[in-house]
Amino acid sequence: MAEQGKGRKERRRPDLDTVYSINADGSRNFLHPADVSGRWQVLKNLVFMVLLLVYAALPWLMIGGQPAVHVDLPARHAYLFGLSFTNQDFYLMFFVLTGIGFGLFVATALWGRIWCGYACPQTVFMEGVFRKFERWIEGPRVERIRRNLGPPTAGRFWRKLLKHVVFLGGSYVIAHVFLSYFFPPRQLLHVVTGSPALHPTAFGWSMFWTAVLYFDFAWFREQTCLIICPYGRLQSSLIDQDTIIIGYDERRGEPRHKGRDEGGDCVDCYRCVEVCPTGIDIRNGLQMECIGCTNCIDACDDVMRRLGKPPGLVRYDSQRAFQGEPRRPLLRARTFVYAALGLLGLTVAALSAGSREGFQATALRQAGMPYLLEGDRIRNLYTLQLQNKGDRPSAYTISLTSGDRPGLELILPQPVVRLDPLEDGQTPLFLYLDRALYAGAFPLTLSVTDSLTDEVKHLDVQFRGP
Numbered sequence: 001m002a003e004q005g006k007g008r009k010e011r012r013r014p015d016l017d018t019v020y021s022i023n024a025d026g027s028r029n030f031l032h033p034a035d036v037s038g039r040w041q042v043l044k045n046l047v048f049m050v051l052l053l054v055y056a057a058l059p060w061l062m063i064g065g066q067p068a069v070h071v072d073l074p075a076r077h078a079y080l081f082g083l084s085f086t087n088q089d090f091y092l093m094f095f096v097l098t099g100i101g102f103g104l105f106v107a108t109a110l111w112g113r114i115w116c117g118y119a120c121p122q123t124v125f126m127e128g129v130f131r132k133f134e135r136w137i138e139g140p141r142v143e144r145i146r147r148n149l150g151p152p153t154a155g156r157f158w159r160k161l162l163k164h165v166v167f168l169g170g171s172y173v174i175a176h177v178f179l180s181y182f183f184p185p186r187q188l189l190h191v192v193t194g195s196p197a198l199h200p201t202a203f204g205w206s207m208f209w210t211a212v213l214y215f216d217f218a219w220f221r222e223q224t225c226l227i228i229c230p231y232g233r234l235q236s237s238l239i240d241q242d243t244i245i246i247g248y249d250e251r252r253g254e255p256r257h258k259g260r261d262e263g264g265d266c267v268d269c270y271r272c273v274e275v276c277p278t279g280i281d282i283r284n285g286l287q288m289e290c291i292g293c294t295n296c297i298d299a300c301d302d303v304m305r306r307l308g309k310p311p312g313l314v315r316y317d318s319q320r321a322f323q324g325e326p327r328r329p330l331l332r333a334r335t336f337v338y339a340a341l342g343l344l345g346l347t348v349a350a351l352s353a354g355s356r357e358g359f360q361a362t363a364l365r366q367a368g369m370p371y372l373l374e375g376d377r378i379r380n381l382y383t384l385q386l387q388n389k390g391d392r393p394s395a396y397t398i399s400l401t402s403g404d405r406p407g408l409e410l411i412l413p414q415p416v417v418r419l420d421p422l423e424d425g426q427t428p429l430f431l432y433l434d435r436a437l438y439a440g441a442f443p444l445t446l447s448v449t450d451s452l453t454d455e456v457k458h459l460d461v462q463f464r465g466p
């Protein structure tokens, strides 16, 4: 705990050469970001609340009798805002992800790490839930540090204990919100209230995700953004001099000076560093560790207000503007290119989804046995595989539409196949012909009709004999 453990004079300061949250010996420098308030915090908290509601509500929301968002991994199908998808539609994910990915690129090219600061689930849960509980239970930064550095006391013990119980409970709830995207929420409630022995798989997954989330939010925290997430590393290739980022106005702030009326406007109060959840100093320039959380803007604006100086020493602006050059239009060539590629992906996904078949039918000849002789008759056996790709139950009727001839008999043990939404089914199909009438292989066409939509599929098969 280098941040807390050293005297003020010798305190390590964030620099551009080291990761501040890791000490020189590789140990963790656990951060204690200070509280901050201001207009960006109000906006962020509103966004967090809306997103938390959306995360929790989506699996419960029903569209057309199905969950708004649901992925059934064992059954290999999914529902997405009224559309149903099977495993055969998986290729659409490529186009959807391409669209979403380039959408994120557009946002980054325009406003830097806006996703990380406002909408990434890691930030939403860490800053919008866990950090708030930590502050309520353990107090503000100074108190937390003082208590951690001081001798063990009963107060420190019960606060830590309560915090970790709350963190575990929070992780447990979030793990189940996450699982409700894969497991119908009502069934999940039933599982949660039942014995683990009755649902060992669901219990195992819920415990696994609870442990992962607890580890992340109680200890790993900003390291997820710094070490695991690749998006921060992409930042430098997605932004340019005209991207709106959070930065420090060096021209106005320097030379920084403790005196209110001397030097630049920065009084080197260190407040922008104390509130930073990744422990960096924004005055060192744009850094990969900056998640665009706006804490330093509100912190510095507050300092400026107290000093009677205009806010905005730390603010949203382009690097060009921070260097004193005129701002250029926000929409630039790269934003149009990213937007066009994103739209292309989403358009292909939408068109492909709109033109998907309502059901799928395939006739497969019995493997390794093209025909069988049964007395004076030849038998061909097919298996008809059906999949209802719609979101309503339907019945499928099978008939022979061409190739019929005297002596040919079609036997269907199950002439009508009923399937639930996204259900697979199969039925055998026998074709018989008198051996004396067989003069060589001949084609046949089977038809499968969807009783709900009247959609018909024609399947070409071949009758074979000796």
Ligand code: SF4
Pocket (backbone or CB within 6 Å): 248, 253, 265, 266, 267, 268, 269, 270, 271, 272, 273, 283, 299, 300, 303, 313, 314
């Ligand atoms: S909060 Fe503002 S005044 Fe204080 S150190 Fe940071 S930039 Fe300088």
Ligand code: SF4
Pocket (backbone or CB within 6 Å): 246, 272, 275, 276, 277, 278, 279, 280, 281, 282, 289, 290, 291, 292, 293, 294, 295, 296, 297
């Ligand atoms: S530098 Fe400012 S915006 Fe970036 S992570 Fe730190 S406090 Fe947030």
